[in-house]
Amino acid sequence: MPVVPIRRLAVALTLCCALLAGSAAWATNQSGGQRTDPAAAVAAATPSPTTSAERQKFAKTRFVANAGLAAGATYQWIWKPYKEGKFKKGAHGRKVTLVKAGLAGAFAYNRLKAAVRNAQGDPTLSKALAPLNSAIAGLKDLPAKLRKGDGSAAQSFNDTLNKVKDAGKDAGAPVKNKVPSTSDLRQGANANP
Numbered sequence: 001m002p003v004v005p006i007r008r009l010a011v012a013l014t015l016c017c018a019l020l021a022g023s024a025a026w027a028t029n030q031s032g033g034q035r036t037d038p039a040a041a042v043a044a045a046t047p048s049p050t051t052s053a054e055r056q057k058f059a060k061t062r063f064v065a066n067a068g069l070a071a072g073a074t075y076q077w078i079w080k081p082y083k084e085g086k087f088k089k090g091a092h093g094r095k096v097t098l099v100k101a102g103l104a105g106a107f108a109y110n111r112l113k114a115a116v117r118n119a120q121g122d123p124t125l126s127k128a129l130a131p132l133n134s135a136i137a138g139l140k141d142l143p144a145k146l147r148k149g150d151g152s153a154a155q156s157f158n159d160t161l162n163k164v165k166d167a168g169k170d171a172g173a174p175v176k177n178k179v180p181s182t183s184d185l186r187q188g189a190n191a192n193p
Contacts, residue, residue, distance in 0.1 A: 059118050059119065059120070059121025059122040059125065060118075060122055060125060060171075060172070060173040062114075062115075062118035062121075063115050063118040063122070063125055063168065063173055063175075064168065064173050064174070064175055064176075065178075066111045066112070066114040066115035066118060067111070067115040067165065067168055068175050068176055068177060069107075069108075069111045069178050069180050069184075070107070070108040070109075070111035070112045070115065070161060070164075071108075071161045071164075071165060071175060071178075072177040072179035072180060073104040073107050073108045073111070073179065073180050073185060074104060074108045074157045074158060074161050075158075075177050075179070076104070076179045077097075077100045077101050077103070077104035078101050078105060078108075078146065078153075078154050078157050079154055079157070079158045081097045081100075081101060082154035082155075087101070087146070087154070098146065100182070100185070101143075101146040101154075102143045102144070102146050103143075103185040103186060104143075104185055105139070105142050105143030105146050105153070105157065106143045107180065107184070107185045108139070108157060108161070109136075109139045109142075109143070112136045112139065112160075112164065113136065115129075116129055116132075116133060122171070122173075124171040124172065125167075125168070125171045125173060127171075128167035128168070128170055128171040129164070129167050132164060132167060135159075135160045135163065136160060138156070138160075139156065139157060139160055142156055142157060
């Protein structure tokens with residue numbers, strides 16, 4: 001796949017947006033319709049939950065997505081290598097495994113914080129996750145422990161995620177592992193929860 005410089009992509013995106021905005025304005029003038037603010041048109045087209053039942057449904061869906069990503073990252077890059085002994089000194093590929101585990105730990109922590117925030121939109125999920133907030137907050141320092149080769153950190157991640165999955169299941173929002181790509185790990189570990 002050819003590599004395209006960022007500058008070219010930015011110019012192409014700017015031109016596309018300008019052409020789209022210009023053609024929309026021209027079409028409005030031709031049809032004799034009233035002009036509308038393009039930002040208002042985009043905001044009006046964005047679906048948003050209106051009832052409390054819809055808000056709760058979206059909260060559960062977002063919770064399941066974020067918790068699933070956290071569980072998948074933990075299983076793929078922390079738990080599985082831990083069980084295979086790849087964190088032990090002298091193991092083949094230990095440094096790469098530890099770097100990936102550190103990224104996965106930061107990513108999982110970030111996604112779990114987002115899942116907790118999503119769960120606050122649903123009363124049942126909120127009550128189910130309330131006792132786990134301190135366990136999730138305790139995961140913040142575990143990526144550093146993973147990079148140092150501390151095996152108890154892998155167990156802590158796995159235990160906390162199993163508790164989150166059980167709480168979701170009890171609240172009617174079963175969580176399934178969804179393994180993110182390594183590029184998702186790099187980007188998601190620094191994203192706002």
